[in-house]
Amino acid sequence: MPTQDIAISLTDVDKRFGGLRAVKNVSMEVRAGERVSMIGTNGAGKSTLFNLIAGVFPVTAGSVSMFGSVVTKQNTAKRARNGLARTFQTSRLFEQLTAEENVFIALGGRGLGVRSILPARRIPAKWHRVAELLETVGLVSEGTRRVADLSHGEQRQLELAMALAADPKILMLDEPAAGFSPAERQQLVAMLTALPADITLLLIEHDMDIALQVADRVIVMHDGSKILEGTPDEIRASQVVREIYLGGGHA
Amino acid sequence: MSTSISSTSTTPRWKAWVSAQNIVVAVVLVLAIIFPLVVDRPRFWLPNIGVRTLWMGTIAMSLVFLNKYVGLLSLAQMTFAGICSYGIGYFSVTMGWPIIPSIVLSLGIGSFAGWLTALIAVRTKAIYFMMITLALAQVFYSWASQAIEVTNARRGIAPIPRPDFGFINLNDITTFYYFALVLAVIAYVIFRYTATSQFGLAIQGIKDSPERMSALGYNVNRYRTAALTLAAFVASIGGVILVFDRNQVDPSFVSLDSTLNILVVAVVGGIGSLGGVFIGGLVFALLQNFAQDFTDRYMTLTGLVFIGVLLFFPAGLVGLGPMIRRLFSKRAKASASSESSETLDAERRAGTHNKKGQHK
Ligand SMILES: Nc1ncnc2c1ncn2[C@@H]1O[C@H](COP(=O)(O)OP(=O)(O)O)[C@@H](O)[C@H]1O
Numbered sequence: 001m002p003t004q005d006i007a008i009s010l011t012d013v014d015k016r017f018g019g020l021r022a023v024k025n026v027s028m029e030v031r032a033g034e035r036v037s038m039i040g041t042n043g044a045g046k047s048t049l050f051n052l053i054a055g056v057f058p059v060t061a062g063s064v065s066m067f068g069s070v071v072t073k074q075n076t077a078k079r080a081r082n083g084l085a086r087t088f089q090t091s092r093l094f095e096q097l098t099a100e101e102n103v104f105i106a107l108g109g110r111g112l113g114v115r116s117i118l119p120a121r122r123i124p125a126k127w128h129r130v131a132e133l134l135e136t137v138g139l140v141s142e143g144t145r146r147v148a149d150l151s152h153g154e155q156r157q158l159e160l161a162m163a164l165a166a167d168p169k170i171l172m173l174d175e176p177a178a179g180f181s182p183a184e185r186q187q188l189v190a191m192l193t194a195l196p197a198d199i200t201l202l203l204i205e206h207d208m209d210i211a212l213q214v215a216d217r218v219i220v221m222h223d224g225s226k227i228l229e230g231t232p233d234e235i236r237a238s239q240v241v242r243e244i245y246l247g248g249g250h251a
Numbered sequence: 252m253s254t255s256i257s258s259t260s261t262t263p264r265w266k267a268w269v270s271a272q273n274i275v276v277a278v279v280l281v282l283a284i285i286f287p288l289v290v291d292r293p294r295f296w297l298p299n300i301g302v303r304t305l306w307m308g309t310i311a312m313s314l315v316f317l318n319k320y321v322g323l324l325s326l327a328q329m330t331f332a333g334i335c336s337y338g339i340g341y342f343s344v345t346m347g348w349p350i351i352p353s354i355v356l357s358l359g360i361g362s363f364a365g366w367l368t369a370l371i372a373v374r375t376k377a378i379y380f381m382m383i384t385l386a387l388a389q390v391f392y393s394w395a396s397q398a399i400e401v402t403n404a405r406r407g408i409a410p411i412p413r414p415d416f417g418f419i420n421l422n423d424i425t426t427f428y429y430f431a432l433v434l435a436v437i438a439y440v441i442f443r444y445t446a447t448s449q450f451g452l453a454i455q456g457i458k459d460s461p462e463r464m465s466a467l468g469y470n471v472n473r474y475r476t477a478a479l480t481l482a483a484f485v486a487s488i489g490g491v492i493l494v495f496d497r498n499q500v501d502p503s504f505v506s507l508d509s510t511l512n513i514l515v516v517a518v519v520g521g522i523g524s525l526g527g528v529f530i531g532g533l534v535f536a537l538l539q540n541f542a543q544d545f546t547d548r549y550m551t552l553t554g555l556v557f558i559g560v561l562l563f564f565p566a567g568l569v570g571l572g573p574m575i576r577r578l579f580s581k582r583a584k585a586s587a588s589s590e591s592s593e594t595l596d597a598e599r600r601a602g603t604h605n606k607k608g609q610h611k
């Protein structure tokens with residue numbers, strides 16, 4: 001298989017925080033357009049793995065590739081400009097700005113050109129796109145509210161809109177359904193299944209229903225290691241997963 | 252998702268705030284314009300209070316801009332202004348160049364100093380950024396105190412005459428005051444405009460969450476660098492007014508005292524308000540001029556005013572407006588409800604009004 005078809009490839013990736021080995025020798029591949037869920041108990045190293053893929057901090061050992069080129073040394077912004085978008089497990093929004101301004105900023109994540117001194121309000125095409133994105137995540141009537149005044153669930157939806165804003169090739173969502181009502185969970189699943197087929201989706205989700213419903217393939221992390229990998233049906237049937245989730249440690 | 256009710260009520264309030272702010276700005280501007288016509292002794296008031304307020308305000312505004320929109324506290328703003336002042340003195344007096352190229356080049360050098368500072372300091376945050384800018388300011392101060400060929404060391408460069416551009420002659424104090432006012436307004440407009448640009452939104456995003464901005468593909472450090480360079484440019488505009496106000500330049504321009512004065516002006520005016528700095532500047536200039544009349548410890552008095560403002564008006568003196576408005580709206584609400592219900596006051600005294608608060 002040509003390497004361009006591999007959206008993300010990790011080879012023997014390790015991450016230490018001081019004495020703590022948060023990610024242990026993980027190798028994995030995600031094909032372009034594939035939908036992969038990552039599950040595992042709290043502290044299993046899922047978010048850390050996300051941060052390594054996004055380039056938030058360097059790997060201790062191993063290498064990371066995107067679409068066939070090694071990006072291990074690339075910074076976050078560069079990886080983002082190459083098509084990688086992600087949400088954060090705890091929302092990192094621009095609290096002092098409105099919801100629509102947040103999405104507007106998310107649209108413009110390219111260089112610092114002459115155009116950036118144009119007045120933000122005078123770019124109707126961009127604001128039109130902002131409204132579309134807010135519509136997609138069900139926030140269209142909240143556009144002019146300040147983020148600090150939004151509910152937790154609304155902030156999570158806004159995170160999604162911002163990740164989608166850049167028309168990413170790879171979308172990484174870290175527990176997007178946390179704090180969602182059942183209705184909002186339904187909406188989320190509908191939205192994720194409706195994503196364009198060429199988007200690669202990497203999803204961390206505590207809600208097993210969502211994780212298994214959306215995925216082509218599921219990766220199970222435990223204590224920093226990838227312990228299992230399979231189709232949703234295989235994961236449902238797995239004795240190991242049942243033990244991990246029922247046997248304790250499910251926070 | 253039970254939100255549509257509150258969303259309609261927030262928008263108009265935001266709009267009202269903006270227009271209220273603009274009304275205040277307009278009123279202050281009109282007062283500043285008629286200032287030379289209404290004061291009894293223009294030869295005292297215009298230079299000592301008017302012009303001084305304008306350059307202190309302009310420099311402090313660049314500090315407030317960085318703090319409010321980028322989340323960086325820079326203690327090098329006075330230094331950028333001083334570098335521009337030194338440039339004007341060096342080119343126009345020491346080198347004997349014509350004044351306009353000297354001013355333009357010095358504005359460029361002041362901004363360049365900001366860019367250089369950014370190269371060193373932009374990766375650091377919060378207290379470290381403040382310490383580095385302070386250290387750089389001190390480095391420049393000690394260099395300026397010694398570099399006899401360039402800065403003429405402690406004696407500085409003097410006299411630096413006010414220019415006569417032909418169509419305007421800055422030797423006339425009223426003309427000079429209006430010249431300073433125009434520069435200060437330009438500086439204010441630059442910042443207000445920048446805040447509404449795409450660049451302005453981006454730097455505010457960086458202030459709130461640099462991690463998120465990186466994740467969106469923004470080069471955070473380049474934006475910070477650009478913002479610091481812009482702020483140094485505006486501080487340099489303040490330096491132009493300053494050097495012609497004093498007719499000289501010497502190391503005291505960039506001393507620790509001067510740096511802290513700018514910080515005091517910014518905090519007294521309101522560290523979150525671009526225009527408020529001019530109120531801070533005015534209070535400071537008044538203190539400097541009149542405090543000597545009744546105490547020879549005017550620095551102590553300045554310190555007390557500073558502490559008083561921090562204690563009672565944490566948002567600075569511009570915070571006074573909203574405070575008064577809140578007071579009035581509370582009164583208005585109280586009287587409106589006491590008209591509608593006589594018993595409310597009794598309830599309030601009995602403490603039952605807490606329940607009412609919970610309903611919203
Ligand atoms: N920035 C960090 N610094 C130090 N330790 C961290 C950091 N991020 C995560 N960890 C630790 O790494 C381990 C894995 O955490 P995380 O990746 O957040 O797990 P998960 O997302 O699977 O719940 C945890 O023990 C956590 O405390």
Ligand SMILES: [Mg+2]
Nearest residue numbers: 046047048089
């Ligand atoms: Mg996590």
